[in-house]
Amino acid sequence: MSAAAATKLLTGTKMAGRFKDMLPLLMSSLPGALASGGFTMLSTGNPIAGLTVAGADLLGSTALATGVGALGKRKIFGKTVNFAGGPSIHIRDGDVPENIKREIKRGVASPDFQSFMASKTGFTPSPAQTIGQVTGSIGAVLAVEPMFYPKPQSNIAGQQLFQRYRENEAYDESSVMPVAPGTLYQPPNLAGNLMGVI
Secondary structure, three states: OOOOHHHHHHHHHHHHOOOOOOOHHHHHHHHHHHHHHHHHHHHHHOOOHHHHHHHHHHHHHHHHHHHHOOOOEEEEEOOOEEOOEEEEEOOOOOOOHHHHHHHHHHOOHHHHHHHHHHHHHEEEOOOOHHHHHHHHHHHHHHHHHHHOOOOOOOOHHHHHHHHHHHHHHHOOOOOOOOOOOOOOOOOOOOOOOOOOOO
């Protein structure tokens, strides 16, 4: 599916009015998801764990930020708070060409000026949406990463000892098979000597 088709799908539904900023929020959640997935891969040594955490982070952060943005503008303590992000213009001093500066001084909005402004306009999440994205990143790491930690070995050794105990119980006293020292199942060598004993 192309980016244009995905954008049309997201903007052409009835829910698009409330969730129209989902695609920009997905793109703004991507760096955090890559960072948390990378750190998880380094800490666990498992690339599958890194990909899983990154995917959970991307989906969770986008969902939380979209949900927060769906609140729109609300009055809190008598002050109007905008929970939804929106377009913002990012222009640095050295970015403006001379012909655009002249047009700004004359007050003319030519097609060159409009295309310049469109190229410098991007989506910026609101502070509340940014908090939602950070919460999604932390939650993904805390919820998914422990699933990939190595299992403790003590229960495996206990299980092997229990199996040996049961195996020894199966033999009567006269037919107990000797086991080489320091092993659980290894029988003595062919000469009948215990391993390491001559």
